[in-house]
Amino acid sequence: LSANHNILQIVDVCNDLEKEDKLIRLLEEIMSEKENKTIIFVETKRRCDELTRRMRRDGWPAMGIHGDKSQQERDWVLNEFRFGKAPILIATDVASRGL
Template structure:
């Protein structure tokens, strides 16, 4: 039986493209202050997902991405990972 998780909070902000990286990292810093801080970030393209993941890892975040160009085994492995706070 599937059911919705009512503990999920979704926020949408409409901002200029140039403001997105700064705002994203502001949000991530806020999220990291919470006890449980799992986050999903959606991107428009697979390339952007890969680029964003690389940038986040460079900045010390334990980030992984999934998309259609990844093998199913890679996607399953990524979804099974549990990270510790940075």
């Protein structure tokens, strides 16, 4: 196995109050190029659902995936992400093992 050199990984350590503003700034930069895709990892299923709802409400093409979703729904979300229909994927740490 070898790493994909087309992937940029950004790790930004910040306090809770800064997270959403930093996330929006990063997404604005990343998503300015239409072919870009982004995966955002969160710690809990609840946070995954909350962030997905908030981002969709604000107009971001985001979908969430975590262990409480059915296999059919997880497959559908991954296909939407894979083919660029939802270029922002929000996933729990548990879901990250299968991505």
